[in-house]
Amino acid sequence: MRNLCGSAGAVPGACAVNICKGDSKMRVYNFSAGPSTLPLNVLERARDEFLDFAGTGMSVTEISHRDKAFSAVVEDAEALVRELLNVPEDYAVIFVQGGASTQFAAIPLNLMHNGKADYIVTGNFAKKAWQEGQIYGDAVKIGDSSDRTYTYIPDVDELPYSQDADYVHITSNNTIFGSRYAKFPECKAPLVADMSSEIFSREIDVSKFGVIYAGAQKNLAPAGVTIVIAKRSLIQDPLKICPTMLKWKVQDDNGSLYNTPPCFSIYMADLVLRDLKEKGGVKAANEKAEYKAGLLYDFIDNSSLFKNNVEKPFRSIMNVPFVTPSAELDAKFIAEAKKAGLVSLKGHRLVGGMRASIYNAMPVEGVKALIAFMQKFEQENK
Amino acid sequence: MRNLCGSAGAVPGACAVNICKGDSKMRVYNFSAGPSTLPLNVLERARDEFLDFAGTGMSVTEISHRDKAFSAVVEDAEALVRELLNVPEDYAVIFVQGGASTQFAAIPLNLMHNGKADYIVTGNFAKKAWQEGQIYGDAVKIGDSSDRTYTYIPDVDELPYSQDADYVHITSNNTIFGSRYAKFPECKAPLVADMSSEIFSREIDVSKFGVIYAGAQKNLAPAGVTIVIAKRSLIQDPLKICPTMLKWKVQDDNGSLYNTPPCFSIYMADLVLRDLKEKGGVKAANEKAEYKAGLLYDFIDNSSLFKNNVEKPFRSIMNVPFVTPSAELDAKFIAEAKKAGLVSLKGHRLVGGMRASIYNAMPVEGVKALIAFMQKFEQENK
Numbered sequence: 211m212r213n214l215c216g217s218a219g220a221v222p223g224a225c226a227v228n229i230c231k232g233d234s235k236m237r238v239y240n241f242s243a244g245p246s247t248l249p250l251n252v253l254e255r256a257r258d259e260f261l262d263f264a265g266t267g268m269s270v271t272e273i274s275h276r277d278k279a280f281s282a283v284v285e286d287a288e289a290l291v292r293e294l295l296n297v298p299e300d301y302a303v304i305f306v307q308g309g310a311s312t313q314f315a316a317i318p319l320n321l322m323h324n325g326k327a328d329y330i331v332t333g334n335f336a337k338k339a340w341q342e343g344q345i346y347g348d349a350v351k352i353g354d355s356s357d358r359t360y361t362y363i364p365d366v367d368e369l370p371y372s373q374d375a376d377y378v379h380i381t382s383n384n385t386i387f388g389s390r391y392a393k394f395p396e397c398k399a400p401l402v403a404d405m406s407s408e409i410f411s412r413e414i415d416v417s418k419f420g421v422i423y424a425g426a427q428k429n430l431a432p433a434g435v436t437i438v439i440a441k442r443s444l445i446q447d448p449l450k451i452c453p454t455m456l457k458w459k460v461q462d463d464n465g466s467l468y469n470t471p472p473c474f475s476i477y478m479a480d481l482v483l484r485d486l487k488e489k490g491g492v493k494a495a496n497e498k499a500e501y502k503a504g505l506l507y508d509f510i511d512n513s514s515l516f517k518n519n520v521e522k523p524f525r526s527i528m529n530v531p532f533v534t535p536s537a538e539l540d541a542k543f544i545a546e547a548k549k550a551g552l553v554s555l556k557g558h559r560l561v562g563g564m565r566a567s568i569y570n571a572m573p574v575e576g577v578k579a580l581i582a583f584m585q586k587f588e589q590e591n592k
Numbered sequence: 593m594r595n596l597c598g599s600a601g602a603v604p605g606a607c608a609v610n611i612c613k614g615d616s617k618m619r620v621y622n623f624s625a626g627p628s629t630l631p632l633n634v635l636e637r638a639r640d641e642f643l644d645f646a647g648t649g650m651s652v653t654e655i656s657h658r659d660k661a662f663s664a665v666v667e668d669a670e671a672l673v674r675e676l677l678n679v680p681e682d683y684a685v686i687f688v689q690g691g692a693s694t695q696f697a698a699i700p701l702n703l704m705h706n707g708k709a710d711y712i713v714t715g716n717f718a719k720k721a722w723q724e725g726q727i728y729g730d731a732v733k734i735g736d737s738s739d740r741t742y743t744y745i746p747d748v749d750e751l752p753y754s755q756d757a758d759y760v761h762i763t764s765n766n767t768i769f770g771s772r773y774a775k776f777p778e779c780k781a782p783l784v785a786d787m788s789s790e791i792f793s794r795e796i797d798v799s800k801f802g803v804i805y806a807g808a809q810k811n812l813a814p815a816g817v818t819i820v821i822a823k824r825s826l827i828q829d830p831l832k833i834c835p836t837m838l839k840w841k842v843q844d845d846n847g848s849l850y851n852t853p854p855c856f857s858i859y860m861a862d863l864v865l866r867d868l869k870e871k872g873g874v875k876a877a878n879e880k881a882e883y884k885a886g887l888l889y890d891f892i893d894n895s896s897l898f899k900n901n902v903e904k905p906f907r908s909i910m911n912v913p914f915v916t917p918s919a920e921l922d923a924k925f926i927a928e929a930k931k932a933g934l935v936s937l938k939g940h941r942l943v944g945g946m947r948a949s950i951y952n953a954m955p956v957e958g959v960k961a962l963i964a965f966m967q968k969f970e971q972e973n974k
Contacts, residue, residue, distance in 0.1 A: 242655065
């Protein structure tokens with residue numbers, strides 16, 4: 211925990227932080243997998259201007275999405291996505307609703323013209339995307355790492371890609387199991403990637419992808435907005451049964467303002483993107499992420515109590531699952547960590563154990579505080 | 593405009609309001625059709641606890657949707673909807689994403705088992721819903737008030753309802769054209785109503801409806817969440833091609849937490865609903881709305897400059913469009929009103945002129961300030 215007013219606290223392995231002057235509440239280190247911790251300066255700014263957005267005399271939650279003061283935010287957010295990810299001009303960048311789970315349907319509904327697509331199933335959400343694809347056509351599972359509990363990524367050079375697939379779908383980082391693609395498939399069909407839990411933490415060549423999409427509630431913004439980056443030539447002819455709101459072309463043609471967008475989440479995304487740019491962009495974010503993850507994996511690998519089961523080349527730098535030898539000790543760890551201001555460390559119900567999600571907004575100090583706490587816990591529970 | 597710190601301002605026809613001590617910014621009266629003005633006390637509370645939600649040491653924008661502190665919010669919001677609208681127990685109450693426009697597809701995808709539905713087209717969004725219905729089956733337009741620019745509602749007792757329709761769709765209040773149903777259809781097929789721009793401003797008998805849905809960004813919350821109230825017996829068997837995320841049953845079975853919901857908008861909806869309950873519920877909101885609308889229509893009807901074209905029995909108590917004799921004078925009015933702190937009065941681009949949206953959160957003083965300004969403008973522009 212950190213004292214937002216500056217003075218260090220007394221919690222061992224963490225530093226206490228008052229939210230503001232005269233307030234005894236603490237700001238915790240939040241390791242939630244999403245929604246997740248956001249940059250403190252962004253939160254403070256949003257709070258400070260919450261009743262008066264851009265001098266309009268209205269809250270950003272009240273202003274018309276057609277007001278120039280707000281549409282400027284959408285334009286700015288789109289421009290920042292383009293700049294920070296170096297998105298080619300012939301790609302749409304849109305903000306939509308419904309999370310990645312809604313995109314699981316939007317993908318075949320926009321792209322599955324020949325009725326066939328390849329899916330590489332490397333985790334829970336990859337599996338859900340594949341299952342949703344089956345509603346609309348022949349969704350072929352060409353890779354599957356469930357045999358070892360999704361702790362690795364299949365060799366993408368050796369997969370049986372279909373010759374006539376409309377696209378190949380991957381989940382680039384597995385939030386629940388803590389693995390990620392070290393190398394992306396190089397396939398004939400357009401590559402479609404769910405990057406929800408790693409977008410803006412890793413430098414990517416967008417031109418190698420047909421579509422990139424991401425729920426914002428991890429590295430980008432509060433929940434409620436999903437970003438889709440799609441090569442325009444691929445999205446001109448959605449299936450007839452595609453709901454209008456799921457047609458990427460419609461959203462692109464209307465600058466993400468076809469209907470009322472999730473204004474507050476887009477506004478927050480814009481602030482986070484500005485903050486990201488000021489801090490050095492995706493390159494700097496990646497270096498910080500690699501550093502934080504390195505600290506945590508190094509500690510775990512040298513620990514006699516904690517263990518991470520993901521194969522090293524595929525370890526996520528965003529989501530780090532770990533376990534002790536027993537479920538009882540895991541529960542004890544989670545409870546005691548929470549008391550020390552290190553919260554949302556419980557692993558997903560499909561995996562159990564612990565998971566530290568260390569997204570862009572998690573400070574290095576938060577990871578160091580977690581490691582210090584783990585050291586102490588290990589000493590006390592040998 | 594109002595001084596939030598108490599002292600009255602000097603702008604004629606409106607009272608100036610500083611946002612907070614030492615801040616020279618003004619809070620305007622916002623007549624936007626949506627997103628729209630929210631209760632000031634709700635905004636202040638959200639601001640005050642923005643960095644520390646429910647003593648968790650996290651912002652409500654950061655906390656996991658699986659955290660009990662947050663899921664309690666979703667449960668509370670659902671319970672309040674049930675209480676305030678007296679929703680029967682065999683109805684689902686769910687919070688989803690994508691706005692009413694996404695529901696235009698979800699309706700046939702959940703309900704159109706016989707491939708046929710009736711639509712009464714009384715405005716722009718009613719028309720869009722009808723057009724979306726045509727994607728999935730035989731969407732029959734059984735009523736249409738476009739002949740007189742949607743300024744009335746067809747006689748619902750005289751419409752040619754289909755014998756084998758899966759449902760009858762209406763838009764209960766027309767945001768753009770400012771008309772509303774004085775009486776609802778009594779039809780054999782389940783009645784499906786888009787109540788986006790009037791929900792919680794009018795007492796309704798939910799049991800007379802199959803489905804009620806509403807984008808929240810008018811009377812309920814910031815944009816980003818849509819409420820659906822649906823009779824459970826109707827929603828058990830969505831069409832095979834329905835995206836999982838649009839299946840109301842899936843959302844109902846998962847308590848609106850099938851995937852990450854739009855947390856902040858739901859949190860704000862909960863605060864607004866609590867505020868509504870404290871202020872006397874829907875009955876009191878309706879009385880206030882009738883009073884405000886009455887003041888404004890009375891003034892307009894007695895004005896020699898301003899005119900409202902909607903037939904009296906069908907006049908909306910939420911959206912009041914009006915015009916002067918010329919587009920030039922309309923533009924002058926909108927510009928001068930803005931300077932006086934009365935903003936977002938421009939009519940929809942399909943209609944032109946002016947529109948005052950006077951949702952639940954618009955204070956009586958706001959309507960009185962508008963009328964005072966209109967009086968002054970009329971004097972000056974005879």
